[in-house]
Amino acid sequence: MDERNITFMFYGLAVAWGLLALYAVLLGLRERNLTKQLDTLKRMIEEKK
Amino acid sequence: MRTKVILALGAIGLPLLLRNLYVIMFLVPDDLEQGPVYRIFYYHLPAFLVAMCGYITAMAASVLYLVKRDQKYDTIAVAATETALAFAAVNLITGMIWGRISWGIWWAWDARLTWALISWLVYFGYLMLRNAIDDPTERAKNTAVYSIFASASVAVTWKAIEWWRTQHPGPVLSIRTGGVQRIDPAMENMLYINTLALLLLGAIFLLVRLRQEEVQREIDGLRRYAHALN
Numbered sequence: 264m265d266e267r268n269i270t271f272m273f274y275g276l277a278v279a280w281g282l283l284a285l286y287a288v289l290l291g292l293r294e295r296n297l298t299k300q301l302d303t304l305k306r307m308i309e310e311k312k
Numbered sequence: 313m314r315t316k317v318i319l320a321l322g323a324i325g326l327p328l329l330l331r332n333l334y335v336i337m338f339l340v341p342d343d344l345e346q347g348p349v350y351r352i353f354y355y356h357l358p359a360f361l362v363a364m365c366g367y368i369t370a371m372a373a374s375v376l377y378l379v380k381r382d383q384k385y386d387t388i389a390v391a392a393t394e395t396a397l398a399f400a401a402v403n404l405i406t407g408m409i410w411g412r413i414s415w416g417i418w419w420a421w422d423a424r425l426t427w428a429l430i431s432w433l434v435y436f437g438y439l440m441l442r443n444a445i446d447d448p449t450e451r452a453k454n455t456a457v458y459s460i461f462a463s464a465s466v467a468v469t470w471k472a473i474e475w476w477r478t479q480h481p482g483p484v485l486s487i488r489t490g491g492v493q494r495i496d497p498a499m500e501n502m503l504y505i506n507t508l509a510l511l512l513l514g515a516i517f518l519l520v521r522l523r524q525e526e527v528q529r530e531i532d533g534l535r536r537y538a539h540a541l542n
Contacts, residue, residue: 268347268413275352275409276337279359279402283513286398290520297527304534311541 318519325512332506340502352410357485358507359402360428362514364470366396367435369518371463374456383529386452389459390442391521393435395514400432415479423476427469434462448532 336354343350369392377385407425408418419425438458445451468475473482484494485503493500 265347268349271409271413272348272351275349275406276333276355278405278409279352279355280333282398282402282405286517290517290524293524294520297524297531300531301527301534304531304538308534308538308541311538 314519314523318516321512321516321519325509325516328505328509329513332502332509335502336506340499346414349410349413352406354502354506355510356403356406356410357503358510359399359406361507362510363396363400363403364466365511366392366399366514366518367431367463367466370396370435370438370459371466374459377452377456378460383448383452386456387522387525387529389456390439391518391525393438393459394521395517397432397435397439398517399510399514400428400435404428404432420479422479424469424472424478424480427465427472431462431465431469434465438462448529 332354336351340351340354342348370389373385373388373392376382377389404425407428411420412418438455441458442451442455445454473480482494483489485500486493
C-alpha cells in the first residue's frame with residue numbers, strides 16, 4: 264500500500280478530531296466572554312442602584 | 313442540573329471516543345481495496361448522521377416555535393443548527409481527503425457532495441440571518457420560517473445517493489438497504505459505535521450552546537434594564 268494512503272488516513276483523522284476540538288475551544292472562549300459580560304453588567308447595575 | 317447532564321455525557325462520551333480511536337487506528341483491519349485510508353469513513357459517516365440529527369432538531373424546534381411562540385424553541389433551533397454545522401464541516405472535509413486518494417480528486421460536483429455543501433451554506437446563511445435581525449421576536453419568527461424551508465435541502469441531501477447514482481458510494485448501512493449487507497458486519501458495528509460517541513459529543517455541544525444562548529438573552533435583558541436606569 265503506498266505511503267500516501269496512510270498519510271491521508273492521518274490527515275482525515277486529524278481533521279475530524281481537530282475540527283471538533285476547535286469548535287469545543289470556540290465554545291469555551293464564548294462561554295468565558297459571556298460570563299465576563301454578565302458579571303460586568305450585574306456589577307454596573309448594582310453600582311447604579 | 314444541566315451541568316450535571318453535560319458532565320455525565322462527557323464521562324461516557326469522551327472515553328468512548330478515545331476507545332473508538334484506538335480500535336479504528338490499531339484493531340480494525342485494512343480494507344482490501346482501499347487500504348488504511350478507508351478508516352476516515354468511521355468519522356465521515358457518523359459526522360454526517362449527527363449533522364442530520366442536528367438539522368432535523370432545528371427544523372422540529374422551528375415548527376414548535378411557530379406553533380407555541382416560546383423562545384425556548386428558538387434557542388434549541390440555533391444551538392442545534394450550529395452544532396450540526398460543526399459536524400457537517402467534519403463530514404465534508406474528511407470526505408474530500410478520502411476522495412483525494414480514492415477518486416484522485418479533492419472534489420466532484422456529484423449529487424450528494426453538492427447537496428451536502430448546499431445544506432451547509434444554507435444553514436450558515438441561517439446563522440448570518442440571525443445576526444442581521446435585532447428584534448428577538450422578529451429574528452425568531454423569520455429564522456424559524458427560514459429553517460423549515462432549509463430542511464428541504466436536508467431531505468434532498470439524504471436521498472441524493474438513492475435518487476442520483478453518481479460518484480458518491482450508495483447507501484451501505486443495512487438500516488438503509490433493507491437489511492442487505494453491503495459492508496462487513498464488524499465495520500458496520502464500529503460505525504454505529506462511533507456514531508453513538510459523536511452523538512454524545514454533539515449532545516454536549518448542544519447543551520453548552522443552549523446555556524450560552526440563555527446567558528446571551530439574560531445579558532440582552534440586563535442591557536435594556538441598565539439603559540432604562542440611565
